[in-house]
Amino acid sequence: MKILIAVDETESAHHATSVAQKLFPLAEHIILSAAELPPFVFGVALGGIADPPSDALTSAIEANAQSNVAAAAALLKDGSAGDVEAGDAGLVICREAARLGVDVVVVGRESKSVVSRLFHPSVSDYVMKNAPCPVLVVREEGAGLPTPSVG
Amino acid sequence: MKILIAVDGSPVSNEAARIAERLFPNDEHILLSAASVAPFVIPDPMGGGGIGLLPSESAYEAAETEADNAVSAAREQLRGPATSQTPLGSAGLTICQEAAALGVDVVVVGHGHKNWISRLFDPSVADYVIRHAPCPVLVVTEPR
Numbered sequence: 001m002k003i004l005i006a007v008d009e010t011e012s013a014h015h016a017t018s019v020a021q022k023l024f025p026l027a028e029h030i031i032l033s034a035a036e037l038p039p040f041v042f043g044v045a046l047g048g049i050a051d052p053p054s055d056a057l058t059s060a061i062e063a064n065a066q067s068n069v070a071a072a073a074a075l076l077k078d079g080s081a082g083d084v085e086a087g088d089a090g091l092v093i094c095r096e097a098a099r100l101g102v103d104v105v106v107v108g109r110e111s112k113s114v115v116s117r118l119f120h121p122s123v124s125d126y127v128m129k130n131a132p133c134p135v136l137v138v139r140e141e142g143a144g145l146p147t148p149s150v151g
Numbered sequence: 152m153k154i155l156i157a158v159d160g161s162p163v164s165n166e167a168a169r170i171a172e173r174l175f176p177n178d179e180h181i182l183l184s185a186a187s188v189a190p191f192v193i194p195d196p197m198g199g200g201g202i203g204l205l206p207s208e209s210a211y212e213a214a215e216t217e218a219d220n221a222v223s224a225a226r227e228q229l230r231g232p233a234t235s236q237t238p239l240g241s242a243g244l245t246i247c248q249e250a251a252a253l254g255v256d257v258v259v260v261g262h263g264h265k266n267w268i269s270r271l272f273d274p275s276v277a278d279y280v281i282r283h284a285p286c287p288v289l290v291v292t293e294p295r
Contacts, residue, residue, distance in 0.1 A: 001174070019287050024174075103173075128292075136289045137289075137290060139281075
């Protein structure tokens with residue numbers, strides 16, 4: 001069984017990695033981190049089209065993604081394969097899940113307010129809708145135990 | 152490990168049971184289907200219809216039968232034995248409550264494809280469970 005664990009630098013990604021280890025201890029683990037470059041800025045009125053990201057920025061972002069993968073790999077007991085792909089996280093995760101033919105994608109999820117969710121929709125929402133396989137959504141550790149109250 | 156599989160009789164929920172069996176073949180499976188009845192009817196105050204109505208006895212019976220059928224359909228996807236529960240109440244709420252009460256390790260839910268308008272008026276159970284469950288949630292979509 002192949003498990004794709006999508007990570008970034010957040011605490012919830014670390015927690016998701018630990019949960020993946022616990023739930024699927026015998027599976028093949030692949031850790032993926034997307035190197036997301038900032039979008040091009042078209043500031044024509046302010047003096048032309050912006051330059052594409054500099055090489056320095058690109059390599060810094062890639063290094064960051066590599067270190068995310070290394071941090072997650074340290075949480076897994078057995079070896080794992082690392083994968084850094086340039087591009088939007090949601091897109092990259094779904095594409096790699098299809099390419100590698102994984103059985104499950106594991107993503108962390110941060111608690112957000114309705115408003116911030118509106119302006120910055122979560123990667124987990126995108127992956128849930130578009131992944132070619134089941135998606136394990138792991139919230140931050142201890143994030144709000146259910147407080148449903150019934151009369 | 153304890154795996155809570157939330158089902159409602161739909162094709163995607165049977166798929167969720169099938170996936171749960173495949174990913175967690177040796178674990179304890181608990182099937183849960185909520186027996187949900189229509190909410191109270193709020194009559195038009197201008198119509199003089201009086202207060203809201205409680206769902207009828209037959210509405211409860213129909214909901215329970217539907218929940219039992221959903222569990223039976225999902226059970227066919229499982230090789231081993233599974234316990235089952237058909238609590239009264241809304242699906243999202245009962246799933247999260249039972250997940251907490253039973254101390255399960257994963258909740259498995261199906262998630263149908265909807266456009267954003269129908270999602271607005273009928274938010275999905277999976278969305279609710281992801282936000283409120285005390286444990287990781289495995290979201291299973293329809294096979295494509």
